[in-house]
Amino acid sequence: MRVLAVWGAVVAVLVGGGTAVAVGGPEADLAYHGAAAMSGGRVDVRFTPRNHGPAAVPDATVRLRWSEPLLNRQALPGGCARSAERVVLCRVEALAADGVGERVELRVRVRGVPSEVVLEIDTVWNGGTVDRNRENDRQRVLVLDSGDEYYF
Structure with a gap:
């Protein structure tokens, strides 16, 4: 069921040609904070969604975009789906006003062993x-192939 919701957001983004963020409705303020680390072409990402309110968010989808292409085969967690060569979408559960969501953790492999990647995170659907x-x-973080964590 979670994957279907993610794919619904993918279709909305593809049909809309970009970001599927509502223009009318209750106001909410989403934010994402976490860390990313890379070692040998493997990128580990974890982040926690937060809604600063004032309204609740019934559902949201986050886009993670890498500057390097991902390997074709990825083992992604439930609620996450590959949508393009460099893009993964992850569903975020409902967030209460002034609420913190469940942490999202994933590991991807990029092609080759680049010395760095840029990771961009943004909301593509906010319920x-x-x-x-x-x-x-909207977060953008440079992740060096050092094994060190880079916070956003």
Whole structure:
């Protein structure tokens, strides 16, 4: 069921040609904070979604986009699906106003062994809410192939 919701968001993004964020409706403020580390072409990412409110978010989908292509075969956690060569979408459960969601953790492998990747995270579906503060739900982090964690 979670995968179907993710694919529904994928279709909305592809049909809409970009970000499927509502323009009318209750206001919510999504944010994502976490860390990423890379070693030998393997990238580990973990982040926690938060809704600063004032309204609840019934459902949301987060896009994770890498600067390098991903290997074709990936073992992704439930609620996450590959949507393009460099993109994975993950469903975020409902978030109460001023609520913290469940942590999302995934590991992907990029092609080759690059010395660095850029990871971009943003909301592509927010359950019909309006997010007027898009600065905190868009993250961009440079991850070096050092095994060190880079926080966002």
